[in-house]
Amino acid sequence: MLPFSRVTIIGLGLIGSSIARAVRLAMPTVRLTGYDADPQVRETVDRLQLCDDVADSSGAAVIDADLVILCVPVGAMGAAAAEFAQDLPADAIVSDVGSSKAEVARVLGEALPGAIVIPAHPVAGTERSGPDAGFASLFHKRWCIITPPEGANPAAVERVAEFWRRLGADIEMMAPEHHDRVLAVTSHLPHLIAYTIVGTASDLEEVTQSEVIKYSAGGFRDFTRIAASDPTMWRDVFLTNKDAVLDMLQRFSEDLTALQRAIRLGKGDDLFEHFTRTRDIRRGIIEQGQDDPAPDFGRTHD
Ligand SMILES: NC(=O)c1ccc[n+]([C@@H]2O[C@H](COP(=O)([O-])OP(=O)(O)OC[C@H]3O[C@@H](n4cnc5c(N)ncnc54)[C@H](O)[C@@H]3O)[C@@H](O)[C@H]2O)c1
Ligand SMILES: O=C(O)C(=O)C[C@]1(C(=O)O)C=C[C@@H](O)C=C1
Numbered sequence: 001m002l003p004f005s006r007v008t009i010i011g012l013g014l015i016g017s018s019i020a021r022a023v024r025l026a027m028p029t030v031r032l033t034g035y036d037a038d039p040q041v042r043e044t045v046d047r048l049q050l051c052d053d054v055a056d057s058s059g060a061a062v063i064d065a066d067l068v069i070l071c072v073p074v075g076a077m078g079a080a081a082a083e084f085a086q087d088l089p090a091d092a093i094v095s096d097v098g099s100s101k102a103e104v105a106r107v108l109g110e111a112l113p114g115a116i117v118i119p120a121h122p123v124a125g126t127e128r129s130g131p132d133a134g135f136a137s138l139f140h141k142r143w144c145i146i147t148p149p150e151g152a153n154p155a156a157v158e159r160v161a162e163f164w165r166r167l168g169a170d171i172e173m174m175a176p177e178h179h180d181r182v183l184a185v186t187s188h189l190p191h192l193i194a195y196t197i198v199g200t201a202s203d204l205e206e207v208t209q210s211e212v213i214k215y216s217a218g219g220f221r222d223f224t225r226i227a228a229s230d231p232t233m234w235r236d237v238f239l240t241n242k243d244a245v246l247d248m249l250q251r252f253s254e255d256l257t258a259l260q261r262a263i264r265l266g267k268g269d270d271l272f273e274h275f276t277r278t279r280d281i282r283r284g285i286i287e288q289g290q291d292d293p294a295p296d297f298g299r300t301h302d
Contacts, residue, residue, distance in 0.1 A: 002027055003162040004093075008065035010058055010080055012036045012045045014125065015097050016071030017134030020050040022167040025136050035061035036131075037072075037080075044131045059087035067163065070096035070108075075236035078107035085112050093156050095120050099183065099233070100241040101147045101176035109149070116153065118160045120146045121179065122169060123187070127229040140168035147176040184244035189252060191234055192245070194226035 007023060009016045012034050023030050034051035035058045036042050046054045055061035062068050062084045072080045077098060088094070094117045098104040101119055108117050124142035126133065144164040148157045161171045174182070201212050201220070216224055238245055262270040 002030065003159040003166070004030065004067040006031045006033070006064055006066050007163075008033045008035070008061045008068045009051070010035050010061065010068065010070050010084070011072035011076075012041050012050065012131050013071065014129050014131075014133045015122070015138075016069070017045065017048075017050055017131040018136065018138040019069060019071065019097075019167065020045070021134055021136035022139060024050070026166045026168070033061050033065065041131055048131065050131065050134075058084040062089070062092065063087050064089065065092050067160075068092055068094045070094070070098070073230075073232050073236045074098040074100050074104050074240045075232075077104050078111050081108050081111035085115075088112065088115060090114075092116070093118055093160065095160050097122055098240075099187065099237045101145075101179045103240040105147065105149060105176050116156050118146065118148055118152060118156055119176070120144055120160060120164065121183070122164065123183075124169075127225050129230045129233070137168070139164065142169055143172055144169035145172045145174050145179055147174055147179050149176075180241050180244045181247075184241055184248045188237055188241055188245050189248045191226055191229060192238070192249065193252075194223040195234070197223050198227035 007030050009020055009032070012020065013036075016034070016036070020032055020034060023032055031053075032051040033053045033055060034042075034045050035055045036045065042054050042056075045051055053061075058080065066089070068084070068088065070077055070080055077096060081094070092115070094108065094112060094115050096104060096108065096119050098119070099121060101121060105117070105119050108119070122139050122142060122144045124138050126138075144161075144167075146157060146161055146164075157173075164171060197220075201207070202209060204212075212220075259271070259274065261267075262274075
């Protein structure tokens with residue numbers, strides 16, 4: 001049996017439109033309704049026929065939903081939920097896809113008192129945004145972390161888990177605070193480093209912009225891809241996962257200082273040992289089959 005039969009997606013950018021495309025393929029009988037605050041996005045979703053209905057307000061979009069998924073930037077979650085609170089059916093489950101979880105759970109709890117809220121985070125994405133950037137296979141073989149609130153109804157949690165399994169994801173359960181610490185080091189800090197290094201390279205006086213572009217091969221090119229990620233999304237992630245990110249950043253800068261010192265003092269053995277350890281970590285990731293096939297994974301899929 002399908003976990004849900006009437007799904008509403010609020011926010012139809014990269015993630016919302018990818019969910020819509022994946023639901024169409026995996027659960028074609030599900031009635032899909034969409035709403036986005038941006039009229040141009042609604043028009044595109046209509047033109048691409050990603051949903052059965054595109055509503056003009058979020059209240060109208062949720063009116064007969066059994067699952068509502070918020071796919072808006074994390075800083076907009078509270079306002080987006082408050083907008084449809086009055087129209088939400090009492091037995092509907094509300095979920096989200098936000099990249100930070102503890103703060104989002106708090107604002108959703110405030111905006112939707114008494115509602116069944118089961119937050120989730122598909123750990124899959126690209127640097128692109130908007131409904132044209134989405135693709136159906138985005139969640140295939142990727143983790144979806146569910147962060148149920150204490151005392152959540154196990155049947156509701158299982159329905160959300162089954163929804164994501166049908167979109168191809170593997171499920172993990174975590175407490176929201178633990179999620180935020182894990183993602184701070186595996187996703188948020190790497191984005192901060194990419195934003196920094198690309199800014200640093202472009203600010204150098206003795207290296208021209210055209211040289212930076214011309215010689216952006218290998219490692220630096222990967223950083224530029226990540227640094228092209230959506231500014232609104234990432235501003236909100238850093239502001240809503242502040243403590244965990246600042247803690248990881250502190251540890252990172254201590255480790256960076258240790259490497260800086262090893263270079264200055266010519267401690268080749270220390271550098272070699274460190275790089276060997278990190279190479280083993282990369283090999284472990286590949287052995288577990290969790291490596292991206294290519295940095296532009298999925299771009300041509302639909
Ligand atoms: N991009 C990624 O790699 C990725 C991966 C996993 C999770 N996420 C999370 O998914 C969410 C969406 O990210 P995205 O990459 O799809 O962003 P996106 O910019 O592609 O889409 C967001 C959409 O939300 C709409 N929106 C904003 N405020 C709204 C509101 N109040 N009501 C209705 N619509 C509103 C925007 O118009 C936009 O179309 C974020 O919370 C992000 O943290 C992103
Ligand atoms: O591959 C990318 O471009 C991503 O940034 C995806 C990525 C990540 O850091 O892994 C980004 C944010 C999400 O919340 C989940 C996935």
